[in-house]
Amino acid sequence: MQNDATIWSKNSLPDAVTVRLPAWVKDFVPASAVYPADEDRMRLAIALSRENVVRKTGGPFGAAVFEEDTGRLVSVGVNSVERLRNSVLHAEIMALMLAQASVGSFTLHGRGTHSHVLITSCEPCAMCLGALLWSGVRRIVCGARREAALAIGFEEGPVFAESYQYLEARGISIVRGLLADEAEAVLRLYQERDGLIYNA
Amino acid sequence: MQNDATIWSKNSLPDAVTVRLPAWVKDFVPASAVYPADEDRMRLAIALSRENVVRKTGGPFGAAVFEEDTGRLVSVGVNSVERLRNSVLHAEIMALMLAQASVGSFTLHGRGTHSHVLITSCEPCAMCLGALLWSGVRRIVCGARREAALAIGFEEGPVFAESYQYLEARGISIVRGLLADEAEAVLRLYQERDGLIYNA
Numbered sequence: 543m544q545n546d547a548t549i550w551s552k553n554s555l556p557d558a559v560t561v562r563l564p565a566w567v568k569d570f571v572p573a574s575a576v577y578p579a580d581e582d583r584m585r586l587a588i589a590l591s592r593e594n595v596v597r598k599t600g601g602p603f604g605a606a607v608f609e610e611d612t613g614r615l616v617s618v619g620v621n622s623v624e625r626l627r628n629s630v631l632h633a634e635i636m637a638l639m640l641a642q643a644s645v646g647s648f649t650l651h652g653r654g655t656h657s658h659v660l661i662t663s664c665e666p667c668a669m670c671l672g673a674l675l676w677s678g679v680r681r682i683v684c685g686a687r688r689e690a691a692l693a694i695g696f697e698e699g700p701v702f703a704e705s706y707q708y709l710e711a712r713g714i715s716i717v718r719g720l721l722a723d724e725a726e727a728v729l730r731l732y733q734e735r736d737g738l739i740y741n742a
Numbered sequence: 743m744q745n746d747a748t749i750w751s752k753n754s755l756p757d758a759v760t761v762r763l764p765a766w767v768k769d770f771v772p773a774s775a776v777y778p779a780d781e782d783r784m785r786l787a788i789a790l791s792r793e794n795v796v797r798k799t800g801g802p803f804g805a806a807v808f809e810e811d812t813g814r815l816v817s818v819g820v821n822s823v824e825r826l827r828n829s830v831l832h833a834e835i836m837a838l839m840l841a842q843a844s845v846g847s848f849t850l851h852g853r854g855t856h857s858h859v860l861i862t863s864c865e866p867c868a869m870c871l872g873a874l875l876w877s878g879v880r881r882i883v884c885g886a887r888r889e890a891a892l893a894i895g896f897e898e899g900p901v902f903a904e905s906y907q908y909l910e911a912r913g914i915s916i917v918r919g920l921l922a923d924e925a926e927a928v929l930r931l932y933q934e935r936d937g938l939i940y941n942a
Contacts, residue, residue, distance in 0.1 A: 555771065556817055556840040558762040568757060617756055629848045629876040630830075630839055639830055640756040648829045648940055669876065672869025672899045676829040676941050699872045700908035708900035740848055741876050 561631060561639060564599040564620065571618055578613040580683055583661040584721045586615070588685060591633070591663040592728045594620040595737060601696075602732035604663045605633035607641035609656040610681065616658065617641035623740050634662050634670040638677045649678030659683060663725045664691050665718060668699030675709055682709075683717040685725030694729050695739040761831060761839060764799040764820065771818055778813040780883055783861040784921045786818070788885060791833070791863040792928045794820040795937060801896075802932035804863045805833040807841035809856040810881065816858065817841035823940050834862050834870040838877045849878030859883060863925045864891050865918060868899030875909055882909075883917040885925030894929050895939040 570593055577583045583606065590604030601621035608615055619636025623629055637660060641650055650658040660679045662670075664686040674682055688698045706716055770793055777783045783806065790804030801821035808815055819836025823829055837860060841850055850858040860879045862870075864886040874882055888898045906916055 554774075554844075555768075555815065556844045557768060558760055559839050559843045560758055560760045562758040568755075571755065574754075615755065623848045623876075627846055627848045628839055628842050629878065630835055630873055635830055639759050639828055642828050643759045644754075644756045646827055648823045648827045667872055667876075668905070669869050669872025672867055672872055673830055675897075675899050676823075676867075676869065678829065697875075699875050700902070700905040702900075702902065702904060704902060705868070705900040 559628070561622070561626065561628070561636065563618070563636065563640075564594070564597065564622070564625065566593065566597050566599070567618060567620065571615070575615050576613045577608060577615060580661070580717070580720060583608055583613075583659070584663075584683060584685055584725070586618070587661045587663040588721060588725050588728060590618055590620050591725070592731065595728060595732045595735060600625050601740065602728045602737065603633040605637040606661050607637050607650065607679065608659050608661065610659045611656060616644055624738055629741070630669070632667065632670050634660060634666055635673055638673055638679075642677070651678035651680070663728065664688070665698070666701075667697070668701050668705070671701055671705055671709065675712065675714065680713065681715045681717070683720055685719075685721050686729055687719060687722055687726070690722075690726040690729050694733040697741050759828070761822070761826065761828070761836065763818070763836065763840075764794070764797065764822070764825065766793065766797050766799070767818060767820065771815070775815050776813045777808055777815060780861070780917070780920060783808055783813075783859070784863075784883060784885055784925075786815070787861045787863045788921060788925050788928060790818055790820050791925070792931065795928060795932045795935060800825050801940065802863075802928045802937065803833040805837040806861050807837050807850065807879065808859050808861065810859045811856060816844055824938055829941070830869070832867065832870050834860060834866050835873055838873055838879075842877070851878035851880070863928065864888070865898070866901075867897070868901050868905070871901055871905055871909065875912065875914065880913065881915045881917070883920055885919075885921050886929055887919060887922055887926070890922075890926040890929050894933040897941050
């Protein structure tokens with residue numbers, strides 16, 4: 543439990559939460575790595591999702607943010623809902639928060655510098671799709687299909703065809719189904735290991 | 743800037759972010775307060791939204807989580823996107839993360855203990871509506887209408903009538919427009935003071 547909330551002495555309301563990746567991530571992700579192709583980027587997201595299952599640190603989902611032009615890795619995220627006892631901490635949310643901390647801005651849009659892409663091992667839920675709209679990423683690449691997440695008991699929330707169209711109408715391009723078989727194998731691995739379906 | 747991201751020495755990827763309320767909140771919220779009626783709860787959310795504008799610590803949005811039966815205040819949130827340079831940190835997200843830290847669980851559902859309600863000074867965006875679905879709150883009460891947020895330039899994302907129906911079908915009840923005039927006055931105050939529209 544790394545969720546060190548500060549409790550006010552005055553009225554016992556919490557005023558802070560620290561969001562932290564699992565300790566294994568630091569050694570798992572190659573130093574100063576560059577990922578030119580979407581397939582390389584997706585393999586990292588899937589590897590993170592699998593390792594999160596194997597290490598028992600959360601749900602079977604991984605994500606990463608890259609500079610679009612250079613392929614430089616900016617941040618990674620793994621599902622941390624159960625570990626940090628926080629339903630907001632899907633892999634995409636972790637990756638976006640850490641990417642914005644890294645660039646020091648509430649938008650990854652870049653304003654003339656680097657444009658950013660988020661790669662996720664599974665199609666985003668309603669919360670994450672909304673978060674992606676506000677984040678400033680210009681492109682989203684998804685692995686596993688939402689149906690594969692639904693098949694093992696995870697919900698995806700109110701995501702409709704119109705939701706994707708809404709983002710695309712605002713200049714965000716979306717790729718779905720990249721290396722879907724590899725990504726969906728991790729979902730089945732989680733099920734085989736009786737992983738918690740936390741929003742069932 | 744209270745966003746103290748830890749940077750890995752190895753490859754300069756960030757691994758942690760601390761989410762913290764503005765310092766004024768601690769003195770602004772009454773100690774050990776109980777709010778029996780929805781109107782009292784909404785007045786607190788609106789007061790937080792107004793104070794966030796007056797203190798220049800973020801967008802014109804406030805939220806709070808209460809125990810439904812006792813009226814005990816569990817957590818509060820104010821929009822912190824600009825202050826903490828993090829597009830995820832809407833008022834509702836702050837309140838949910840802090841409430842879960844307080845109860846020590848990724849769900850506020852209660853499992854036989856207290857049921858929880860989230861009160862928000864403005865109808866939630868797509869991200870927050872999704873987050874509310876996963877949070878375990880059983881009821882949502884909203885102040886300002888989404889049209890009032892749109893009128894000053896904020897976007898709400900892909901939220902449709904079907905989105906609300908989706909939550910209601912899963913047992914979450916939703917009240918809209920409570921003290922809407924008071925809540926919407928804060929949106930206009932933000933506009934008059936040339937507050938940043940961060941997702942324009």
